[in-house]
Amino acid sequence: MNSEKNEMELSFDAVSENESFARVAVAAFVTHINPTLEEIDDVKTAVSEAVTNAIIHGYENYRGYVKGGEGERPVPVHQGKVYVRCRLEGDVLHIEVQDQGKGIADIARAMEPMYTSRPELDRSGMGFSFMEAFMDDLEVESRPAAGTIVRMTKKLGSTSWIACGE
């Protein structure tokens, strides 16, 4: 087990195009320690949930991608940055996803499975549940009007995953 440390930091605009960028970047950051494919998928899903929350709820940029020629008007974007910081300590990955958006008034309620503050948006309310399930550890710090920090940890390359057929 190596105890080497490696860190990276990203900041990007709070727009839905960057959701895939963020999860792919984090996945690429950890590839050299040889995580299993399942672990990579878990990390990508957790990052996607946290970043999507920052964009939709933190900055209220709830509209996703609009296909050209569909007669949709472009939606104004609320300015804001999402910050993703990763630290590898040996085979343990620490992820921090931060926004400086509107914050969460009731964190316990936000973390309840199936709860969504925006039922009109077709959100499932499963974001925090998936982060909790796919990572080893989840911590949420938030202050209304100041923003939210989600901290997640996962030990990689640890589970013996038996390959499953396609």
Place this chain on the structure above:
Amino acid sequence: MEEFQIIENYLMVRLPEEVDHHRADYICRKADRYLLDQKVEHIVFDFEDTRFMDSSGIGIILGRYRKISCFGGKVYAIHVDKKVERMFRMAGLNKIVEVLA
């Protein structure tokens, strides 16, 4: 390949490679337009091309289920892999959606 197709009273939705919030918004609105304009009773979501999904995918299905189930419509999910099925189970979706591998 058509993303949206109507076969009899079924709306077939072929989901993209990555099902996240960025894509989900468009899929929801387009599917709802079909539900409103055409006489469609049931929806089939095809995960054949899907390699990544987050909770936005659960939101797409749950939202459409709410819209059609009160009229007796059914939701089906086909070509569902283990990852997607695990998320379905966690969200309790396997109780309301007919899942076929």
